[in-house]
Amino acid sequence: MGEFDLITHYFKTQQNPQRPDVALSIGDDCAILNCPPSQQIAITTDTMVEGTHFLPTISPKDLAYKALATNLSDLAAMGARPAWISLALTLPEVDQDWLKDFSETFFEVLTKENVSLIGGDTTQGKLHCISITAQGLLPKGKALRRDKARVGDYIFVSGTLGDSAAGLALLLGQKNTELKNYDAPIFAENYVVARHLRPTPRIALGQYLLDHDFSQCALDISDGLMADLTHILERSHCHAELDIEKLPYSEELTQLFSLATCEKFALTGGEDYELCFTVPEAKIQDFKKAILSSDLPVPVSCIGRITDGAENKITLQRNGKVVDFTFTQGFDHFSK
Ligand code: ADP
Ligand code: MG
Numbered sequence: 124m125g126e127f128d129l130i131t132h133y134f135k136t137q138q139n140p141q142r143p144d145v146a147l148s149i150g151d152d153c154a155i156l157n158c159p160p161s162q163q164i165a166i167t168t169d170t171m172v173e174g175t176h177f178l179p180t181i182s183p184k185d186l187a188y189k190a191l192a193t194n195l196s197d198l199a200a201m202g203a204r205p206a207w208i209s210l211a212l213t214l215p216e217v218d219q220d221w222l223k224d225f226s227e228t229f230f231e232v233l234t235k236e237n238v239s240l241i242g243g244d245t246t247q248g249k250l251h252c253i254s255i256t257a258q259g260l261l262p263k264g265k266a267l268r269r270d271k272a273r274v275g276d277y278i279f280v281s282g283t284l285g286d287s288a289a290g291l292a293l294l295l296g297q298k299n300t301e302l303k304n305y306d307a308p309i310f311a312e313n314y315v316v317a318r319h320l321r322p323t324p325r326i327a328l329g330q331y332l333l334d335h336d337f338s339q340c341a342l343d344i345s346d347g348l349m350a351d352l353t354h355i356l357e358r359s360h361c362h363a364e365l366d367i368e369k370l371p372y373s374e375e376l377t378q379l380f381s382l383a384t385c386e387k388f389a390l391t392g393g394e395d396y397e398l399c400f401t402v403p404e405a406k407i408q409d410f411k412k413a414i415l416s417s418d419l420p421v422p423v424s425c426i427g428r429i430t431d432g433a434e435n436k437i438t439l440q441r442n443g444k445v446v447d448f449t450f451t452q453g454f455d456h457f458s459k
Contacts, residue, residue, distance in 0.1 A: 202333030203259030288392020290319025
């Protein structure tokens with residue numbers, strides 16, 4: 124099977140959601156898109172390289188899911204509505220079983236989110252490599268940006284933290300050194316592994332925060348809360364006070380690991396893809412009331428405040444007392 128047959132067979136398919144704003148899709152030198160006049164386009168690219176971003180043992184279905192989820196998560200973190208996707212795929216060989224599984228899950232996710240695959244590139248290389256560019260729509264002039272945190276804002280996170288790092292530790296077989304409870308039910312292990320392999324992009328939450336003007340500042344947690352919150356502080360020139368005892372953990376995580384390990388995973392473990400966002404003091408009461416009556420699929424937790432302390436730094440406190448942060452910082456590709 125040659126490159127063009129492969130594209131036609133696996134990617135130029137009926138399963139691809141048809142959107143009226145796609146004027147020209149896969150098959151020409153470029154795709155052509157119509158952007159509604161009152162909207163702006165948010166664009167993000169993420170690349171996943173075998174051995175670096177995913178274990179060589181990952182199934183093609185989980186890989187397709189995760190490659191899309193990480194990109195959709197970036198759109199969610201801006202409050203954008205996902206619309207279009209391009210896929211650059213590097214493969215060591217044409218493995219039809221692999222391509223069938225990969226494309227099946229790929230279009231399942233696209234169908235669920237009504238996102239259209241509009242083009243891409245297919246190349247041969249030594250390792251599997253998946254690079255996705257995702258585009259979403261934003262109301263003109265509005266976005267959840269890293270540079271919009273202000274002194275006095277409350278800091279929130281969605282869902283639970285640390286599950287993904289725990290899942291990865293289990294996949295890597297580190298459980299013997301870290302596990303708290305050797306008798307923890309197998310579903311707890313399965314849960315955190317699933318959270319690592321199939322993170323949920325918080326698309327509805329991002330749009331909710333944007334549409335209701337509850338927040339102007341968010342990002343998705345891909346490198347660990349400490350590292351990612353620091354990105355907000357650097358862009359917004361402010362300080363954060365974090366209350367460690369308020370970090371949200373899943374029941375499954377606490378069944379498996381000691382509290383100290385849960386804290387380490389939550390603060391420094393990457394790939395939770397939960398949103399971290401700020402809510403101004405003036406909106407906090409309305410926000411708390413609104414989320415109680417909303418049908419958002421994920422809970423949110425208040426974990427601290429933005430303050431005027433030392434710029435770009437985080438003060439960690441436990442029950443009001445300052446504690447030392449001695450864990451290593453989040454994942455940085457070029458730090459070693
Ligand atoms: P060109 O050489 O002009 O860049 P290609 O031969 O690489 O075009 O691709 C032909 C068409 O197939 C283009 O429309 C391109 O966007 C699309 N395409 C290539 N690979 C993929 C892929 N993995 N998924 C979706 N579309 C793809
Ligand atoms: Mg061309």
